[in-house]
Amino acid sequence: MTIVIQRLLDVLSVGSTYALLALGLTLVYSVMNLINFAYGMMLVWSAFVAMVLVNAGVPTPLVLVTCVVFSALLSVAVGRVAFRPFLTAPPVTLLITSFGVELVLQYVALVIFGENPRILKVPTYLSQVYHVGGVRIPNSELTTIVTALIVVGGLYLVLNRTRFGIRIRAAAEQPEIARLMGISPGLILIAVFAISGAIAGVVGLLWFAQVGAITPRSDLDPTFKAFVAIVLGGLGNARGAVVGGLALGAIEVLLSAVLPDAALGYSDAIVFGSVIAILLWRPTGLVGVSTSL
Amino acid sequence: MTVPVIALRRDRPSGPAGILVGLAGPVLVALLVTALAAMVQAVTQGSISDIVLLFGINAIMVVGFQSFVGNTGIVSFGHVAFMAVGAYTAGILAVPVGLKAVVLPQLPGFLSHIELPILGTLIWGGAVAAAAALLTGVAIMRLSGAAASIATLGLLVIVNNILDHAHAVTRGPQSFYGVPQSTTFGWVFGSLIVVAALSALLKWSRAGLRARSVRDDAVAAEAAGVRRLPARLGPFMFSAFVTGVGGALYAQDLTAFSPGSFFVAQITGVLVMAIIGGLGSISGALVGATLISVLAELLRHVESGTPIGPVQVQAPLGISQAVLGVVLIVMLRWRPDGILGALELEIDPRRWRRAEGCEPADTPVPAAAPPEDMPTERTP
Amino acid sequence: MTAALLQVSNLVTGYGGTRVLKGVSLEVGAGEAVAVLGANGAGKTTLMKCIAGLTRPWEGTIVFGDEDVTRVRAEDRPALGIVLAPEGRGLFATLSIEENLLVGASALRKRIGARQARAGVAEGLGQAYALFPVLKERRRDLASRLSGGQQQMVAIARALMARPRLLLLDEPCLGLAPKVGNDVYAALRTLRRQGLSLVVVEESTRRALGFADRACVLKLGQKVLEGHASALTRDEELLQAYFGLTSESTDVTL
Numbered sequence: 001m002t003i004v005i006q007r008l009l010d011v012l013s014v015g016s017t018y019a020l021l022a023l024g025l026t027l028v029y030s031v032m033n034l035i036n037f038a039y040g041m042m043l044v045w046s047a048f049v050a051m052v053l054v055n056a057g058v059p060t061p062l063v064l065v066t067c068v069v070f071s072a073l074l075s076v077a078v079g080r081v082a083f084r085p086f087l088t089a090p091p092v093t094l095l096i097t098s099f100g101v102e103l104v105l106q107y108v109a110l111v112i113f114g115e116n117p118r119i120l121k122v123p124t125y126l127s128q129v130y131h132v133g134g135v136r137i138p139n140s141e142l143t144t145i146v147t148a149l150i151v152v153g154g155l156y157l158v159l160n161r162t163r164f165g166i167r168i169r170a171a172a173e174q175p176e177i178a179r180l181m182g183i184s185p186g187l188i189l190i191a192v193f194a195i196s197g198a199i200a201g202v203v204g205l206l207w208f209a210q211v212g213a214i215t216p217r218s219d220l221d222p223t224f225k226a227f228v229a230i231v232l233g234g235l236g237n238a239r240g241a242v243v244g245g246l247a248l249g250a251i252e253v254l255l256s257a258v259l260p261d262a263a264l265g266y267s268d269a270i271v272f273g274s275v276i277a278i279l280l281w282r283p284t285g286l287v288g289v290s291t292s293l
Numbered sequence: 294m295t296v297p298v299i300a301l302r303r304d305r306p307s308g309p310a311g312i313l314v315g316l317a318g319p320v321l322v323a324l325l326v327t328a329l330a331a332m333v334q335a336v337t338q339g340s341i342s343d344i345v346l347l348f349g350i351n352a353i354m355v356v357g358f359q360s361f362v363g364n365t366g367i368v369s370f371g372h373v374a375f376m377a378v379g380a381y382t383a384g385i386l387a388v389p390v391g392l393k394a395v396v397l398p399q400l401p402g403f404l405s406h407i408e409l410p411i412l413g414t415l416i417w418g419g420a421v422a423a424a425a426a427l428l429t430g431v432a433i434m435r436l437s438g439a440a441a442s443i444a445t446l447g448l449l450v451i452v453n454n455i456l457d458h459a460h461a462v463t464r465g466p467q468s469f470y471g472v473p474q475s476t477t478f479g480w481v482f483g484s485l486i487v488v489a490a491l492s493a494l495l496k497w498s499r500a501g502l503r504a505r506s507v508r509d510d511a512v513a514a515e516a517a518g519v520r521r522l523p524a525r526l527g528p529f530m531f532s533a534f535v536t537g538v539g540g541a542l543y544a545q546d547l548t549a550f551s552p553g554s555f556f557v558a559q560i561t562g563v564l565v566m567a568i569i570g571g572l573g574s575i576s577g578a579l580v581g582a583t584l585i586s587v588l589a590e591l592l593r594h595v596e597s598g599t600p601i602g603p604v605q606v607q608a609p610l611g612i613s614q615a616v617l618g619v620v621l622i623v624m625l626r627w628r629p630d631g632i633l634g635a636l637e638l639e640i641d642p643r644r645w646r647r648a649e650g651c652e653p654a655d656t657p658v659p660a661a662a663p664p665e666d667m668p669t670e671r672t673p
Numbered sequence: 674m675t676a677a678l679l680q681v682s683n684l685v686t687g688y689g690g691t692r693v694l695k696g697v698s699l700e701v702g703a704g705e706a707v708a709v710l711g712a713n714g715a716g717k718t719t720l721m722k723c724i725a726g727l728t729r730p731w732e733g734t735i736v737f738g739d740e741d742v743t744r745v746r747a748e749d750r751p752a753l754g755i756v757l758a759p760e761g762r763g764l765f766a767t768l769s770i771e772e773n774l775l776v777g778a779s780a781l782r783k784r785i786g787a788r789q790a791r792a793g794v795a796e797g798l799g800q801a802y803a804l805f806p807v808l809k810e811r812r813r814d815l816a817s818r819l820s821g822g823q824q825q826m827v828a829i830a831r832a833l834m835a836r837p838r839l840l841l842l843d844e845p846c847l848g849l850a851p852k853v854g855n856d857v858y859a860a861l862r863t864l865r866r867q868g869l870s871l872v873v874v875e876e877s878t879r880r881a882l883g884f885a886d887r888a889c890v891l892k893l894g895q896k897v898l899e900g901h902a903s904a905l906t907r908d909e910e911l912l913q914a915y916f917g918l919t920s921e922s923t924d925v926t927l
Binding site for chain 1: 725726727746747748749750751752756757759763765766767768772773775776777779780783831835
């Protein structure tokens with residue numbers, strides 16, 4: 001029984017990280033056809049900023065706030081400069097463009113921080129492990145889950161209970177008609193990139209706090225996971241993103257528990273293989289609605 | 294009325310003779326590229342032979358990449374997977390039997406006694422890659438365009454993961470060495486001409502037409518009896534074959550490599566070359582490969598610090614990555630169709646004769662122009 | 674003579690390389706209802722989109738009140754008082770009725786000021802539900818669940834939330850049963866009585882001429898006929914014969 005709870009926590013922790021990632025990615029995708037290959041770099045940049053600040057002795061709460069704000073601003077800047085000219089372009093074009101953006105963002109990080117892994121010093125309380133009734137609850141997992149709940153909850157409230165959020169949803173669904181109501185597409189873009197960037201900022205901290213070391217090339221892993229999560233869940237809707245992220249987390253954790261040691265090295269291959277198998281069964285994703293081809 | 298014998302056309306004349314006409318253009322471009330490379334070899338007296346060979350291998354990769362992306366509209370970010378499969382297959386087959394005992398001591402019986410000359414490794418390299426494409430394609434090619442692109446990334450991760458762990462067959466993450474350096478100018482550029490011709494054959498065949506109809510409008514294609522999966526699978530397997538051949542040549546040029554040599558970074562150059570040239574055109578792919586290779590060389594010189602004119606220029610390491618990224622974005626913004634779009638060089642001696650008699654031309658085969666969901670101009 | 678509320682002069686525009694409007698002029702006075710008639714492809718929707726700002730004119734001007742709005746962006750026009758209820762209704766399917774209405778009020782702050790806007794939204798909702806009581810019951814339902822007629826009601830109500838001075842309607846009865854269309858026009862009549870200026874693109878000549886003060890006919894991007902509705906009604910058969918306008922079903926009430 002305790003093993004079950006343990007696994008459940010693992011799944012929730014890993015899954016909610018992926019869910020947040022997928023959510024940030026999907027938010028932008030819903031207002032313009034951009035599946036952002038450079039999304040992982042936003043996490044990396046957030047982590048690097050955190051590293052610099054932590055090494056300079058800045059207190060943790062201030063580091064958190066600064067990283068989130070920085071990521072939001074970076075996202076808006078990149079959105080404005082690199083993606084806004086492609087507003088009406090098809091998804092494929094934007095995917096390739098974002099690949100170009102990733103190259104540039106990575107290059108700048110390489111120049112500033114170099115190739116070698118840098119350590120992100122994590123506050124000690126995160127390494128604590130609680131023991132409740134025989135179950136090991138690492139504080140890091142708890143923090144991740146709680147953070148994810150707050151972010152997802154907050155996003156839900158904003159999108160469904162505020163005028164601003166309703167306008168974003170309207171613009172995501174029908175941008176031209178939203179203009180007829182007086183909603184400025186430019187402002188919507190800024191808002192969406194900012195929120196997406198802020199989420200990336202948060203996930204970057206969660207991610208690299210777990211991993212411990214940051215390099216400019218560490219962006220591929222989160223980008224992959226985010227991509228797979230949104231495809232698994234179903235492109236283009238927030239619910240799909242969350243479901244996809246949790247499902248991916250579940251697959252990963254369960255596989256690592258079930259696989260014999262000899263096969264553990266192949267877990268990445270098996271995870272993606274399973275995803276592809278699921279997509280065979282449901283080509284539009286677990287929650288996906290079959291729209292265009 | 295004069296009609297040019299050599300022109301850039303979007304379509305080909307109908308009929309079997311038309312296919313030959315459609316073939317001639319890309320083959321001619323491939324021959325020109327080969328001639329260019331040969332001249333460079335001669336002028337530099339073979340001192341930059343490795344660069345020339347790598348250029349040729351890159352050109353093969355771009356032709357392979359283009360034959361898939363152009364015909365299906367799916368950008369395969371994970372295409373390097375097939376290069377890896379081709380390289381490792383060729384490597385395993387080419388390492389001399391005696392050396393195999395040292396390099397791959399745990400190789401299964403039947404493989405440890407085989408040693409193939411280069412032609413065999415190329416064919417097997419391509420074939421195994423094509424088989425991998427078949428296996429994964431039945432799942433991936435059902436997905437929508439963007440999802441399929443992402444799925445190819447998944448494919449790359451899977452291949453990379455397997456190569457990293459199948460120690461018996463690949464030496465895992467360690468360097469795979471001992472491959473004889475059988476790759477020569479002749480093999481590389483000979484293969485290039487052959488694959489260019491084959492790609493043109495695919496493009497102008499019914500299979501190519503079917504694939505492009507699905508690319509343009511999958512629903513309409515379905516209504517016309519063209520099913521998505523088989524239509525896309527053909528180009529996927531062909532493209533994998535070509536890329537596998539490229540990988541096999543690569544293996545027998547470098548003679549040593551590891552799974553890390555075949556990951557996401559390697560697709561950058563190929564992608565940029567294809568975009569520059571025009572995703573719909575084989576001639577374009579070759580042109581793009583040439584231009585970007587020259588640019589990459591220049592950048593490499595700048596990275597190591599060389600005088601450009603009166604100025605000593607030195608850029609931080611890796612500037613080529615940033616430059617390619619910027620080139621990609623700028624190109625997509627201002628000329629998303631690339632230099633040639635979907636145009637191919639076309640040579641039609643029949644037109645010369647026709648021009649003298651001024652008879653009407655026969656009906657051309659439907660255009661290979663990229664449709665709305667390929668990177669193309671935005672509507673205002 | 675009072676200046677017209679809307680003055681469209683010599684509008685030329687199109688898509689890509691094709692010209693759709695080839696020099697169209699139109700005037701709408703304050704409190705007037707003008708109908709725009711014509712066969713499919715005549716340019717009626719393009720004209721509406723130009724006035725609303727979704728399509729840029731290549732030549733010509735649009736003057737609203739005493740302001741030249743030709744270059745004003747579409748999202749800035751509701752704040753000036755120009756609102757378009759587009760062809761096909763264009764409701765946000767994933768939003769509820771009330772959310773659709775709220776979105777309609779997005780420009781209200783710029784229109785009447787932040788302090789007034791809050792009250793304005795509540796007032797607007799109240800008026801919408803008064804005009805279309807059935808919407809009040811179903812206000813939390815997703816817009817996609819409504820019938821065609823109800824959706825049209827929402828579209829009109831949503832347009833009204835922005836307190837327009839000029840309301841543009843593109844084929845309000847498209848796809849609706851004739852009786853439902855009658856209900857729609859009954860609502861439009863109420864609005865007219867309240868002093869709203871309207872431009873309606875309408876497929877049915879009968880409905881249009883029975884409702885509007887003036888009407889004009891577009892053909893292949895040009896205005897070929899214009900006049901007071903009463904005058905044109907006499908020539909209705911002529912209109913139908915020469916301009917290919919649709920014939921009517923007998924359910925249409927005027």
